[in-house]
Amino acid sequence: MKTVSSVRELRAAVAEARAAGKRVGLVPTMGNLHSGHAALVRRATQLADFVVASIFVNPMQFGANEDLDKYPRTLAADQETLFEAGCDLLFAPTVAEMYPRGMQGQTRVSVPGVSEGLCGGSRPGHFDGVSTVVCKLFNMALPDLAVFGEKDFQQLAVIRRMVSDLNMPIEIFGEPTVRAEDGLALSSRNGYLTAEQRAAAPRLYATLMQMAARLRDGKSDISALIRDGARQLEEAGLRPDYLEVREASNLQPATLEDRHCVILAAAYLGTTRLIDNLAVDLGDSAKS
Structure with a gap:
């Protein structure tokens, strides 16, 4: 090379x-x-x-x-x-x-x-x-x-x-995003995390996974989904910058009628800002 x-x-x-x-x-x-x-x-x-x-x-x-x-x-x-x-x-x-x-x-x-x-x-x-x-x-x-x-x-x-x-x-x-075994998305900024912060960091992806499951289940409106997800992040010690559900192709705010969504988040652990996202394909079977 x-x-x-x-x-x-x-x-x-x-x-x-x-x-x-x-x-x-x-x-x-x-x-x-x-x-x-x-x-x-x-x-x-x-x-x-x-x-x-x-x-x-x-x-x-x-x-x-x-x-x-x-x-x-x-x-x-x-x-x-x-x-x-x-x-x-x-x-x-x-x-x-x-x-x-x-x-x-x-x-x-x-x-x-x-x-x-x-x-x-x-x-x-x-x-x-x-x-x-x-x-x-x-x-x-x-x-x-x-x-x-x-x-x-x-x-x-x-x-x-x-x-x-x-x-x-x-x-x-x-x-596709490469992740550590505990789910944390690999990032150059992960090196800024203390040991305690690194232990808490996987909660970001875990929260996105829980939100995606609820979206697929069709039992939660999007505003409630975001509100509950933000609370989970805060309880885990993360300070949300944003947490949103968008339509995947144009990044407009998603509705329950959208079939291809992405949950996007940014949150701080101390001074380190982590970002992550999770695409959610609702297909034709999700309930609206």
Whole structure:
């Protein structure tokens, strides 16, 4: 696996792969990689002949009081993870390479609708930062496809809408969330948790599972479902940021008539913000 830091080197490597008739896949990351990221790369190797991963801690998607400065930079370990997962090329640019005119002078990409509310409501400007940097990475690497994790469900929806609206010739694939044995979704931010907080963290996914069971049973209206779920999180020591049930395709608030829903949550344990989601297919048998 080769590591490059400039757009010129990236494009040269991709052009060489294309000249050999290879299909190019991209896996954008912010580094501090875990087995969930490795699963994205492995999926990309199944879909493409030449896999590019990027590591860039994007300052544009961090708010003023968020953890940009303390976000772990673990390049050597990340290179090993990517190599073992089958990555062919790592693009690890500097901020100056990504934003040569600075972030204030950077053209931005905004995706309305699906970026609003949920994480978009809690983190103003976050998804403009995400869509802008992903758009730039797409234009730099020119991939045929890209793979993203479904743990960041709203982010995946934003990227899919951006690709559709801007007629980008890129296939977007979602990879199921990778979880620890106790159900906690793997995240780079899990490393911030104390031992006590880590023991409580699986209650987030357990609450989503209980809510999904009640949705399938059809015995609870959605507002009561959310209210009870929030109470369960608080009783477990988590501080809910949001807990919502949305229609899966457009992220509009769900009704009991919707057949494909997703329960989305963000909650704090101390200062660590965890997110998770669970898709619920109600089919034709759910009661309304």
